Amino acid sequence: MVDAQLKEQFALFAKFGESKNDGSTITLKNADKWFKQAGVIAKKITTTDTGIAFNKFKGKTMNFDTFLKYLDELSSKMAVEEIKEKLVDCGAPGTQGATKAVKSGGVDRLTDASQYTGAHRERFDAEGRGRGREGRDDIHENSGYVGNYKGKDTYDKTH
Template identity: 45%
Template sequence: MARSLAEAFKQFATKADGKEQTTADFTKWCKDAGVVGKNCNSNHIDISFSKAKAKGARNITFENLDALITEMAKKYKDDVKMGEAEAKEDLINKLSGAKKLMHGVTGTMKVGGVDRMTDTTLYTGAHKERFDEEGKGKGLAGRSDVVDNTGYVGGYKNKDTYDKKEK
């Protein structure tokens, strides 16, 4: 069953227990409904909002909504390539069916913190050296640098080859 425009208005309203909407509320409602386009953009929504609200008021009520949608339909018709009356009807249908979406919110992870911390594939840099190929910890050898007192420099590749060349 389709939701009524009044229920949708109340869901997106943040003022006076769902009885009033600010311009930000209405703009968010339009974005979530998918009615924002090239001609009917947020600037046009703000202008339409200013024309539709009561003189001296900062917000709109549900009674002002019909005038606001009528004003928006003038530009929205160019985006959807239809007449103004059909555009108004389409606006009403889209706004009625809009669901409030979360913007700018990071989603929750399905994996717990312990699982992420014990997943050795996520470690980088010096920390990945603490684990062997199978993902098991190396213990003390993985946490500290073992000093090699053979007399060779760390990057020297030909260790133990001098004696073999002489013989």
């Protein structure tokens, strides 16, 4: 029962962030993400321990059967059944604890485009969104006339 659920979780975490992976093999990076989300990587087991154990299997990825042997390799630090329970109970892969934008007075003040002056003010519209190239560069017309010429396009074609 636990192994069937573990295999489902294995496939989900193997695919997480890997667009070309079909879920049959997992990398060390994704295994560590899974262990961190499940709470396996803590004081008893570290990413150094997982890296050393992973490299004993001589490959960049491992299938589910090799993964079970990998868990046995980690059993010197924590019981295998305890590891499997935590891995099954952690839920689907997600980005809990991902970096969020800081909202403090200093950052808000520095990123408020309405307070910009001089040439920097031209880089943003009234809502504070950037204008892109239009705000950075002077766009020149290649019409053949000087900038303030008033009689543009008045030349008679019959001359």
